[in-house]
Amino acid sequence: MSVRRTAAVLAATAVIGAVAAPAASAAGSSPSPSPSVARPSGxxxxxxxxxxxxxxxxxxxLAQHTVGQSPASSAIGWLTGQQCANGAFAAYRADASAACDAKTQVDTNSTAAAVQALGALGGHDDATGKAVTWLKSVQNKDGGWGYMPGGPSDTNSTSVVIGALKALGTKPASVTKDGKSPYDAxxxxxxxxxxxxxGAFAYQPDKKGKLAANADATAAGVTAGMGQGFVAExxxxxxxxxxxxxxxxxLADAAGNGANYLAKTMAKTSYLKSALPGAKDQPDYGNTADAVVALAAIGATKDAQKPLAWLEKNSADWAAKSGPAAYAQLIFAAHATGTDPRDFGGKDLVAQLAATGPGPVAAGATASPSEKKNDEKKDDGDGLGVWWIIGVGLVAGIGIGFLISGRNKKQQL
Incomplete structure (x- = not known):
């Protein structure tokens, strides 16, 4: 599981009543294998x-699409099959043939991530349209989103929804509740x-309304503040x-302040440390990868080089243990910095990701009709290039609507 969801998952577990498993996974590795859960096809x-x-x-x-690969139709079909009739996604539905009901724990993070992926692939307008309609229906009065519908807004959840909106060409500033947009939140x-x-972003205010710096939330907030998603140019x-x-x-200044916090925090160690309550002092590989993306997104590429080099040298074991989301995060970091993901510290991230699931459609191979439909690039972000197509995360060509003001940030997003 991507650590970008750490705080949100931990908050959600209080509602779901399953603290142990998510807490372990949020530390940067996927949940432990369970003999009672067989891996579904695709x-x-x-x-x-x-x-x-x-x-x-x-x-x-999304990572496969970003590097120019066409994902297997079985993999795409598995994802679309997880969607509920109302457009929302849960973290996982073991029996996707059964209708979602009030007990189905749908959430904003899973829904927005699916929108970013399906939006990039193209040809899934009905699914993504329903998903965004649902996301809009659970927007909070402050303009943001919490992990669970109705939960207080947090930086991580609001950021991943911003990425989903941008993936479909919707300006986040135009999506409002009581006059407040996600950027206001x-x-x-x-x-x-x-x-x-x-100057960092907080995950949420504490019970007294105080904001505390959170590196995980800051990486998400900086990227979203620049109008981008998982795939950032x-x-x-x-x-x-x-x-x-x-x-x-x-918001432009806030994003700059957040980037400064990340760079300052990683200046000595080259990496971010785990932010999980009670966790021992150790590197957080996923958060570090997200921070590299954030720094690159705002243009602080010089500051991104040291943590990027650290990831190239040290992340192999973590990624192998953590699985597909970890490989994807590293691919996103490589893309944002113009690094070859097929030679990332001597490792081929693209091949390693492919080995964790259905292989992509081979280049030059004749795809089935369903594969051709799924792999059509119908969204407006198709011309952004194979590398950070942010079709899933953020069409870089669509302006964010505000100027990066002050401190040499006078560029239109």
């Missing part, structure tokens, strides 16, 4: 999909430079000059 990964099936499948399909979750948060070169103080920041 699904990526060999571990129990109960808590991350749709998430890891979405990231895997993100800005409210950014911390002040002169606070303990040092590098921004124009931008030098981080410290946390911006002097007036109430807009």
């Amino acid at each position: 699904l990526f990964g060999s571990t129990d999909p109960t808590y991350d099936g749709v998430w890891r499948q979405s990231l895997a399909l 993100l800005l409210k979750l950014s911390t002040a430079c002169d606070s303990e948060g040092e 590098p921004g124009k070169t931008f030098d981080l000059t410290g946390c911006h103080v002097g007036y109430e920041p807009d």
